[in-house]
Amino acid sequence: MKVRFGVDVGGTTIKIGLFDTTGELLEKRSIETDISNQGSNIIPDLVKAIQTFDIDLQHVQGIGVGVPGPVKDGLVYQAVNLGWHHYDVAKAIKTDWPYPVKVTVHNDANLAALGELMAGAAQDVKNLVFFTLGTGVGGGIVSDGKIIEGAHGAGGEIGHMRVGNKGFTCACGNIDCLETIASASGIKRLAAHYVQESNLPSRLRQESYYSAKYIFDLAMSGDPIAETIIEDVTDALAQATQILAVVADPDTFVFGGGVSRAGDFLIDKIRKKYQQIAFPTLRNIHFKVARLGNDAGIYGAFKSVYDED
């Protein structure tokens, strides 16, 4: 039986999915990411791990790989968390692999978008914008079934759309990136901001540490500062979706990442605000919560091999 692998290389773990050629996930494993020596052990470790699956290596048709950083035509420009810089991952894998094998390499968030389209919240859709609302905000855009990779591998870097109005500085050095508001770290920063700068009453005034999830829970129970924060987060995301609608014209917006665990409470608020400001013919775009969680990347990695056949 022919098989394919979908791999998601993260800063902490490498997820490896074994798929049949139809896209059925047969088995899933994780190994730790060894980021020592500029990440030079990562690919050898990965190749070894794949070889421990109970399959005939000659039957491996392809290996799709997702990487946390900009990738252009298979070349990883930079993956800070892995120590990689201008690294040809496909070549490295092929060198270590005993047989000729097809290898495709893409940005991990772009592959997660493709994964949600293949097996998650946006099946049967060809145009999709995917947000990953985690520690930061990442994303991927699929247009007519293809990832928008862009000229420098930065396509779909939607966390750095400048749509905020708080003057917060982003990790990238700019101000008012979407990520400064609509990420877990943004939510915590907003909490600190309102505790300091407003007179609103809040349970948050009695806490020294607050997670994004806790703030969502407080907002649902009517806490004034928490409610204000959620208004800011959903305003920023509505603004971003208004713009993305006329730029990429997706059929569906999909929201993944830790912050999206707030689920329908969050998505309904974004959708309602979106509809008030959306381009008239685009008011009915679908808003969905991601379904594949941390597996989106390996599904997308599988699909990228398939798409580039």
Next chain:
Amino acid sequence: MKVRFGVDVGGTTIKIGLFDTTGELLEKRSIETDISNQGSNIIPDLVKAIQTFDIDLQHVQGIGVGVPGPVKDGLVYQAVNLGWHHYDVAKAIKTDWPYPVKVTVHNDANLAALGELMAGAAQDVKNLVFFTLGTGVGGGIVSDGKIIEGAHGAGGEIGHMRVGNKGFTCACGNIDCLETIASASGIKRLAAHYVQESNLPSRLRQESYYSAKYIFDLAMSGDPIAETIIEDVTDALAQATQILAVVADPDTFVFGGGVSRAGDFLIDKIRKKYQQIAFPTLRNIHFKVARLGNDAGIYGAFKSVYDED
């Protein structure tokens, strides 16, 4: 000799370009657009006009058509200026054509983007965002050589990105669309706004009519209101390009349309402001003035036939 046609159907004229198969423009003609009877004469008129070119009709390999409105998979959803609504233009042309012929139909601004990439300001580029700054603001995005058409034919409708902050209402019904600032009509509205709302001195206070071009000329000569207007226009365009850079990651931004005749004066200001707010790795994206003027559409229409072979 095999030939192909690139056609740009506008509300006033229909431009028809005769090309050889390499993309050389051999001849160009225009006819008036007859918008009577819901535009039902347009396609018969077009087919007749094409048949008057001095060629053997059997040698026509394809006809590419651009239309002012959203087009999805060749179907024109709506072209208000032509009276068309859910109109299958390709089918209409093929019905009237004496031989089997390939016909492709796309939005006109999307084709203009493709035209600038084929023969204009962005040759040898595969990722491009094109702005047309005319009475309104239109645009087209090309990703990896392909138009982003989107799920509803609204891909690249960048005039309706909400990036303004003046609260101006757009023709689409929303507020703060890019078009309310960075178009000829937006510039005139800004002039009226500052004449009324500011105490700045200006030659504009003595005028009852002012064109966008006149305001640019005044700005270059140091007129305070005109300068303020140009700051607003270039702020909005810098904001739009900052966002489009991380969304579509183009190699080049191209600016066409009447307002872009202000040329380097305008483009240099936008680029400088862009560079101050751009995502760090994307600061060196190229900014160029469109080269093909009103011919961009027919070049793009030619290319669309070629691309879909």
